[in-house]
Structures are given as C-alpha cells and as structure tokens.
Amino acid sequence: MSDSDKKFILIVDDSSTNLSVLSQALKTAGYKVRVAVDGESAMAMLEKCALDQRKTPFPELILLDVQMPGINGFETCRQLKANPATRAIPVIFMTALADAQSKIEGLSLGAVDYITKPFEQEEVIARVNIHWRLKQLTDNLEQQVTERTGALQQAQVQVVQQEKLSALGQLVAGVAHEINNPLSFMVSNIAPAKEYLAEITELLSLYQKHYPEPASDIAIKIEEIDLDFVMEDFSHLLDSMRIGTERIKDISLALRNFARSDGDTATAIDLHETLDSTLLLLKHRLKNRGPRPAIEVIQNYGELPPIKCYPGPMNQVFMNLLANAIDALEDAWEKDQRSLKITINTEVLRESAIVRIADNGLGMAEEIQQHLFEPLFTTKGVGKGTGLGLSIAKQIVKDKHGGQLCCKSTADEGTEFAIELPMQV
Structure with a gap:
C-alpha cells in the first residue's frame, strides 16, 4: 500500500x-x-x-x-x-x-x-479499526443517499418534463387546429371579396358614367354614406383583414412548431426560426404594460447551418430562458425604471452552435448562481415559479443533446445564458 x-x-x-x-x-x-x-x-x-x-x-x-x-x-x-x-x-x-x-x-x-x-496498544488498534470502518460505512452510505437522491430528482424532473411537454403539446396543437379552421375560411374568402369589390366598383362607375344625374333619393343616399370614401375604405379594410389573417397564420405556425411532438426524433432545424417563433408567442409580454415600457429585443444572428436537435424540447428551453429574462427585466423596472433590453446572439464556435440570451436586469449573486440549476430551487415568489424550469432546460441541453447550458451573471448589470449545441447529435 x-x-x-x-x-x-x-x-x-x-x-x-x-x-x-x-x-x-x-x-x-x-x-x-x-x-x-x-x-x-x-x-x-x-x-x-x-x-x-x-x-x-x-x-x-x-x-x-x-x-x-x-x-x-x-x-x-x-x-x-x-x-x-x-x-x-x-x-x-x-x-x-x-x-x-x-x-x-x-x-x-x-x-x-x-x-x-x-x-493497551492492542485495544487502541482494535477501537481505531472499528471506528475507522464505521466511518467508511457511514461515508459510503451518505454517498449512496446523495447519489440516489440526485438520481431520484433527475427522474422526477424527467417525468415532469415529459408530462409538461405532452400536456402542453396537446393543448397547443389543439388550439392551433381550432384556429386553422376559421382562419382557412377567412384567408380563402378575402381574395374573392376583393374581386367582388373591384367588380362592384366598376359597375358603379358605369352607372355614374351613363346616369350622371341619379334620382333624388339615390343622390341623397350617396351623399349620406359618402360613397367614394366607402369604396376606397372598403378596399383598405380588406387589406387590414388580410394582414390580420397573415399574423394569425404566423401565430398558428409558431404554435404548431412549439408543440412539435417529434421529441424522440432528432431533426435538422433552423434555430433562428425557432427563436423567432418563441419571441412571437411571447410578444404580448414584450409590449409596454401600463407604465412599464416595451422590452427591446436585439437579434444579432450569425450564420448558423441547420442544427440537428430535438425540436420540441429545444422550444421549451428557449421559451424558459426568454420568459425568465422577461421576469428579470420586470423586476428591474419595478426597482429603478431602467431601459429594458434582451440581446440574442448566435454564432458557430469550435464545431458547436452557440446561442446567447442576455438581459440587462438586476443580475444574481454568486451564491444564487451556485444553486441555479438544482431541481425545485427558485428565487421567485410563491405561485410564480416551480424551480424546475432551468433544471429541465439544462437536462434537455446536456443529457438529450450532449451540449452545455451555462450562466454568467453580474449583480445589477444583468444575466446571460449560453447554450452550446454540438453540430451533430
């Protein structure tokens, strides 16, 4: 020895x-x-x-x-x-x-x-041997308890993650499906409506050409409704409806992308599209809310090839990190009414795709950062957080994709989460 x-x-x-x-x-x-x-x-x-x-x-x-x-x-x-x-x-x-x-x-x-x-020397040796052995057994037992507890927590996180993804996926997919039915009806009818309007406008023009002096009651009605304005504004209304339906269509597509059920199949996807879809779903939280100004989102996208990953789980990671950034900025606004900003940077570095999501919120102390990814750890108030979001996110990035999820935070300056995904999964 x-x-x-x-x-x-x-x-x-x-x-x-x-x-x-x-x-x-x-x-x-x-x-x-x-x-x-x-x-x-x-x-x-x-x-x-x-x-x-x-x-x-x-x-x-x-x-x-x-x-x-x-x-x-x-x-x-x-x-x-x-x-x-x-x-x-x-x-x-x-x-x-x-x-x-x-x-x-x-x-x-x-x-x-x-x-x-x-x-007696023999007694001392015997007692030392006994208590050394007891200490080894205690240490081994404590290590086993720690390992089993960690394994149990990871298993619980996986179960929660799968249940959340499944339930959320079914809900979002159902909502997207229900939106698509009336949306399809509206989209398919706007183009014919514009054609009908053009034909009616043409017919009215012919009437005005051949009957420049209409009957008195018709003339009164034309003046009441301001026919020229109605015909012009009707076209603008149809254009607004077309823009609105296109936005609903984008939201429906973002919902479908977010709820992708192919969690067990790695697929090459555009991470920028995934980020954009997530931002679209969070747009209502980025707008100004009462006295709080809108949150500015700066998208510094680099050149990223399609990355092979699991789309559904990755959507959940982006949603969690961006939602947390918004929460942090809202807390910062309540404290000192600072300008609010989220910056998203992407790049390829050392054969990996890097996505950085940073906010200029209040940041976190070192002791909080040490426990940030532990299951059930949260700094949010009762009813505002489960303490599972970041734990699940790290598990998705590390265990499912072989990547890394790291956090860098400075008190009163902000927090940055960096996702590193290998080019091949």
Whole structure:
C-alpha cells in the first residue's frame, strides 16, 4: 500500500511517550499518522487541511487526549464539532479520568469512544479499526443517499418534463387546429371579396358614367354614406383583414412548431426560426404594460447551418430562458425604471452552435448562481415559479443533446445564458 493510500490518523497528546508509542503501533497497523502536542496545534493543522485538502486531507479519525496545556481535549472537541468542515471526523478520547461524569461529558460533545489510560496498544488498534470502518460505512452510505437522491430528482424532473411537454403539446396543437379552421375560411374568402369589390366598383362607375344625374333619393343616399370614401375604405379594410389573417397564420405556425411532438426524433432545424417563433408567442409580454415600457429585443444572428436537435424540447428551453429574462427585466423596472433590453446572439464556435440570451436586469449573486440549476430551487415568489424550469432546460441541453447550458451573471448589470449545441447529435 502506498503512503497516499493509507488511512490518516491524527494523535493529539502532550506526552511525547504516548505519541511515540501510539504512532509506532498505528503505523505498524497500516495507518498514516500525524501528531500534535496540544489542542491549538491540532486546530492549526486542521485549518491548514481546510485550505488545501488535495495536498493535506483531513484525518479519518482523531485520538484526543483530555488533559493538555492550553485548551483541553473537551474544548478542542467542542471546536471540532462546531466547525462544519471537521464535524464529521470521529473523535476518540484518551484520558486517565475514569469517572462516569467525564465520560458522559466527552460523549455528549460528540466523541465516539473513550480509551482509559494507561491503555493497551492492542485495544487502541482494535477501537481505531472499528471506528475507522464505521466511518467508511457511514461515508459510503451518505454517498449512496446523495447519489440516489440526485438520481431520484433527475427522474422526477424527467417525468415532469415529459408530462409538461405532452400536456402542453396537446393543448397547443389543439388550439392551433381550432384556429386553422376559421382562419382557412377567412384567408380563402378575402381574395374573392376583393374581386367582388373591384367588380362592384366598376359597375358603379358605369352607372355614374351613363346616369350622371341619379334620382333624388339615390343622390341623397350617396351623399349620406359618402360613397367614394366607402369604396376606397372598403378596399383598405380588406387589406387590414388580410394582414390580420397573415399574423394569425404566423401565430398558428409558431404554435404548431412549439408543440412539435417529434421529441424522440432528432431533426435538422433552423434555430433562428425557432427563436423567432418563441419571441412571437411571447410578444404580448414584450409590449409596454401600463407604465412599464416595451422590452427591446436585439437579434444579432450569425450564420448558423441547420442544427440537428430535438425540436420540441429545444422550444421549451428557449421559451424558459426568454420568459425568465422577461421576469428579470420586470423586476428591474419595478426597482429603478431602467431601459429594458434582451440581446440574442448566435454564432458557430469550435464545431458547436452557440446561442446567447442576455438581459440587462438586476443580475444574481454568486451564491444564487451556485444553486441555479438544482431541481425545485427558485428565487421567485410563491405561485410564480416551480424551480424546475432551468433544471429541465439544462437536462434537455446536456443529457438529450450532449451540449452545455451555462450562466454568467453580474449583480445589477444583468444575466446571460449560453447554450452550446454540438453540430451533430
């Protein structure tokens, strides 16, 4: 066994004889040993471990004498257990104090065992072996719990994501389908209506040519309705209806694109069209709302080839990031009425498509950014967020597309999310 693989035991005792005897016995038993002659030295050593655990790892176990100069063993143990970095290290007290009260005090401070002096080397080795093994089992159990908890959270996020996509897809597809029926009727009838208007206008012109002096009641009616204005404005009304139906058609197409059900099939798509469709669906939130001005969207699109990805899930990613950016800007407006802006940049970098979505909102503190992608973590108020959006988005980008979703934020300056998608999935 190499020296780096040996279990590290710290012995704290003011007796050089005890240190020498215990060190030799533990080294013979296969342990790596470090020693400290008092509580202050031990705490200083552990502080050094905390600064660089790769070079100086924390001990697996501490043998701690009770009666020492300076701070005694009880106080040293109290400080160890008060520090989150050293709280989990097992402590075995070594002392000549055999009364029950001393043992109770030591164990109540968090020690795992008590060895009475003078001690037998075999007993010390046996107790150290037992508690080292218990610590390993505890560490392994905690790691398994952490891994299982993480796996369970990921599974829950996947289920929620699939259910949300399925329910939203069905709803949006149904709405788009219902819109298409009356929309098709309107679109197909506007062109004939304009033709009929042109024919009626032509016929009225012929009447005016051949009967320049109509009957008095007809002349009165022509003047009442302002026939020339009606004929001209009627054409403008039909043009407005055509523009309106084209907008509805674009919205319907955006809904269909957003609700694409081919989530299990990778398809080469234009990410710019996907971004535009998402912005169209969010247009009502980008407009001015009461005293809040409209949110400016700057689209700096680079040259992107069609990217092979899963359209439905990617739509969800863009929708979540843009909606979050709008939320952040609304919060910023309430604080200081700043101008509101979202910037979208796209480019190809290192064989990957990069999409950056940035806002000039309030930004986030570092401690918040560290937990940003954790399931159920949210900074929004009750009823305003589930804490699953960013977690689902990262899972879609990383696990489903083999890409990366990163966040860069500066307090009071804004936040940028960068999506990196490999050119091939």
